[in-house]
Amino acid sequence: MADNDKDGKSFKEQFIDPVAGFGVTFRTMFRKVVTEQYPFEKLPTAPRFHGRHQLNRWPDGLEKCIGCELCAWACPADAIYVEGASNDDANGERFSPGERYGRVYQINYLRCILCGLCIEACPTRALTMTNEYELADNNRQDLIYEKSDLLAPLLPGMEQPPHAMRDGFDEGDYYRGGLSTGPAGGAK
Numbered sequence: 001m002a003d004n005d006k007d008g009k010s011f012k013e014q015f016i017d018p019v020a021g022f023g024v025t026f027r028t029m030f031r032k033v034v035t036e037q038y039p040f041e042k043l044p045t046a047p048r049f050h051g052r053h054q055l056n057r058w059p060d061g062l063e064k065c066i067g068c069e070l071c072a073w074a075c076p077a078d079a080i081y082v083e084g085a086s087n088d089d090a091n092g093e094r095f096s097p098g099e100r101y102g103r104v105y106q107i108n109y110l111r112c113i114l115c116g117l118c119i120e121a122c123p124t125r126a127l128t129m130t131n132e133y134e135l136a137d138n139n140r141q142d143l144i145y146e147k148s149d150l151l152a153p154l155l156p157g158m159e160q161p162p163h164a165m166r167d168g169f170d171e172g173d174y175y176r177g178g179l180s181t182g183p184a185g186g187a188k
Contacts, residue, residue, distance in 0.1 A: 045131045050114045052132040053107055055150045056125065059179055060166055061158035063095050063151070064126035065102035074121035079111035093162040097174040102126075105147035109135050124175070 045051070056064045067084025085103035087094045095101035119127050137143050154160060173179055
């Protein structure tokens with residue numbers, strides 16, 4: 001018991017291990033400090049970064065979401081709520097080219113784990129993820145994004161739904177990619 005003291009610790013445990021632990025400190029002590037100036041200088045994210053969701057539109061402004069609820073079923077965190085409704089051509093209320101549209105669409109970012117399974121489940125590519133990562137807030141209610149918060153902005157040539165499909169087009173033209181990117185009412 002020559003190398004053990006009264007506490008039962010060996011010479012190595014008493015003297016060598018603490019010095020070895022400080023070795024990490026001594027190795028990094030003289031390296032250049034990397035300081036992130038985050039709020040003022042924002043670095044670009046990776047191209048395939050999973051950030052805030054976005055509901056996309058067709059080139060004429062109609063929504064791509066058909067209210068199928070597949071994204072909600074695929075979500076492992078149960079963060080998405082979708083309520084579908086039928087388009088009403090009789091009253092001129094068409095929000096998507098299909099038979100249905102997403103009347104209510106909510107994503108709860110308090111639950112969302114940004115895994116991307118919802119975008120994989122979407123059959124019309126209506127739901128995608130942007131590179132926006134600043135999702136913090138001081139109010140829980142503001143982290144539940146509604147459809148109006150998630151819809152892509154209207155670009156030039158788009159018309160705010162509800163409106164009819166372009167003249168001479170049917171829903172198959174939208175989904176097969178036959179819709180031109182010009183202004184509403186344009187030709188193929």
